[in-house]
Amino acid sequence: MKERLLSWKRWLGGAAVAGLLGGCSTTSLATNPELPRSRTQPSASVFSVNWWAPLAPPARLEYAPREVASPAYDPDNKHVIALTRDGFVRAVGSDGKVKWSFHTPVRFNAGARVSDGVVYVPGGDGVLYALDSATGDVKWKYSAGESLATVPVVADGLVLVASQSDTLFAVKAADGVWAWQYRRDPPPGFTIRGASTPLVHEGTAYVGFSDGFVVALSLADGSATWEKALSGTGTEFLDVDTQPVINEAGHLFVASYKNGIYALEADTGDMLWNTAVGGVTSLLARGQMLFAAGDGRVDAYLADSGRLLWSLPLGERAAFAPVFAQGMLLVPIQRSLLFVDPRTGRSRVSWNPGSGITATPFVRGNQVYVLSNNGFLYALDVNGIRG
Template sequence: MKKGLVSWKRWLVGAAAVGLLGGCGRTQYYTNPEIPRGPSHPPVDYFSVDWWAPLAPPQTLEYAPREVASPAYDPDNKHVIALTRDGYVRAVGPDGKVKWSFRTAIRFNAGARVSEGIVYVPGGDGVLYALDSATGEVKWKYTAGESLATVPVLANGLVLVASESDTLFAVKAADGVWAWQYRRDPPAGFTVRGASTPLVHEDSAYVGFSDGFVVALSLADGSATWEKSLSGSGSEFLDVDTQPVIDDAGRLYVASYKSGIFALEAESGDMVWNTTVGGVTALVSRGQLLFATGDGRVDAYLSDSGRLLWSLPLGERAAFAPVFAQGMLLVPIQRSLLFLDPKTGKSRVAWNPGDGISATPFVRGSQVFVLSNNGYLYALDVNGIRG
C-alpha cells in the first residue's frame, strides 16, 4: 500500500495543477485509489493525500452509494471517527488502520461529536449512543424513538440532537437521562431531507424546523423564548434546515429553503434583512462575509446588508455544507469536492475520489478528513492559498 500511495499522491496533485495551469479549475479529477494512475511532477501543490482507508466500499449492484455523515476527530487518541452507510462506527488511526468498530442497526443521517473521551453518535435507528473514544465501549444509550439527523451539540452538560421528525432532544451528557424536548408538527406536504443542527449561544439554543419556523429555546428547560415563521404560507418545502450562525454583534443568520436567507436579532427574532434566493440548505460565516450553499449554487454575501458579492453556478449539482481550510472554502457538491477562493468564488480544484462527496469534511488545522461516497476515508494535507 505504501508504494501505491506515493505514486497516487503524486498523480493527484499533478492532475490538480494541470487543471489550474490550463485555466480549468472546475475540471473533475478522478482519483479513486483502486484505479492506477501515472505519476507527474507539478509546480503547484494545493493539497496532498496522507492516507486513505476503505471502510464501506460499494457492494455488487449497489447504485449511487451515498455517505452523508461528516467525520469527527478524537484528539486524545488521534482517531478519526467515521459513520458509514453500512451502520458501522469506526475509529481510524493516523496510519489509516481501523482501531475499533461498533455496529448499529441502519445507516446514519449525520456524523458524530467527540468530547472529553466520549463519541456521541446520532443513530439512524433512533438511538443516541455514547461510546468510549479509545475502545468503542458503550457508556450509555438514549432511545429517542425517532431517526436522529444532526451532529450532536454539547452545552451546559447537555447533548442536543434533532430528529427527522422535527423533535429536538436534550439529554444529560453524563448518563443519557432525558432532560427535555421540543417538537413541532411537520407540514402536510413535501419537505427537504435533513434537519437543522442547533446553535448554542449563551443560554439559548437556536434551531430551525420543516414547518418554516426558527425558534430560540432556553437551555434550562427547552421553553421557547421566541418563534418566527420564515417561509410564509403553503405546505411544501418550507424547511429551515440550515444550522443558524451568529456574529459578534448578536445577529443571527438562518435560511428558509422557500424564502431565502434571513438576518435576525438573536434576542428578539426581529428581522434585519432578507434575500429572495431560495434553495439554501447550509450557511457558514467568516468575518464580514456569509457563504450559502444549496441547489445548484454557492453564494457569498455581505453579512451586514445581505448584498450578493459573487455566485458560482453548479448546474444540476447540489452543494452541501462547506468548511474553511487554510484560507479556502471547501464545498462538497456530490460529484466532487470544490476548493474555492472565498474572495472571488473561483474554483481552484474539483477533486473526485470516486463516486463524489456528500458529507462535509472535518478540518483540523491543515489536515482535512474526507469521507467519499464510495466509502473511503481520506486524510488530506491542505496548503491552501498562499498570501
C-alpha cells in the same frame, strides 16, 4: 502489485487555477482510491493525500453509494471517527488502520460529535449512543424513538440532537437521562430530507424546523424564548434545515428553503434583512462575509447588509455544507469536492476520489479528513491557495 500500490499511497493532488462549471473549466482529479489516474503534479498544487482507508467499499451491484455523515476527530486518542452507510462507527488511527468499530442496525443520517473522550453517535435507528472514544465501548444509550438526523451538540452538560420528525432532544451528557424535548408538527406537504442542527449561544439553542419556523429555546428547560415564521404560507418545501450561525455582531443567520436567507436579532428574532434566493441548505459565517450553499450555487454575501458579493453556479448540482481550510472554502457537491477562493468565488480545484463526496469534511489545522461516497476515508494535507 501490492508494492506498486504502496508506492502510490501518498500522492499529490491539485489542479490548474481555473473557473468551474459556469462558463469555464477546471482540471478535475477523478481517481480510483487505490490507483490514481494521473501521476502528474499540476502547476498549482493545493493539497496532498496523506493516507486513505477503505471502510465501506461499494458492494456488488450497489448503485450510486452515498456517504452523508461528516467525520469527527478525537484529539485525545488521535483518531478519526467515521460513520458509514453500512451502520458502522469506526475509529481510524493516523496510520489509516481501524482501531475499533461499533455496529448499529441502520445507516446514519449525520456524523458523530467527540467531546471529553466520548463519541456521541446519532443513530438512524432512533438511538443516541455514547461510546468511549478510546475503546468503542458503550457508556450509555438513549432511545429517542425517531430517526436522528443531526450531529449532536454538547453544551452545558447536555447533548442536543434533532430527529427527522421535527423533535429536538436534550439529554444529560453524563448518563443519557432525558432532560427535555421540543417538537413541532411537520407540515402536510413535501419537505426536504434533513434537519437543522441546533446552535447554542449564551444559554440559548437556536434551531429550525420543516414547518418554516426558527425557534430560540432556553437551554435550561427547552422553553421557547421566541419563534419566527420564515417561509410564509403553503404546504411544500417550507423547511428551515440550515444550522443557524451567529457572527461577532450578535446577528443570527438562518435560511428558509423557500424564501432565502434571513438576518435576525438573536435576542428578539427581529428581521434585519432577507434575500430572495431560495434553495439554500447551509450557511457559514466568516468575518464580515456570509457564505450560502444549496441547489445549483454557492454564494457570498456581506453579513451586515445581505449584498451579494459573488455567486458560483453549479448547474444541476447541489452544494452541501462547506468548511474553511487554509484560507479556502471546501464545498462538497456530491460528484466532487471544490476548493473555492472565498474572495472571488472562483473554483481552484475540483477533486473526485471516486464516486464523489457528499459529507462535509472535518478540518484540523492543515489536515482535512474526507469521507468519499464510495466509503473511503482520506487524510489530506492542505497547503492553501498559492498566488
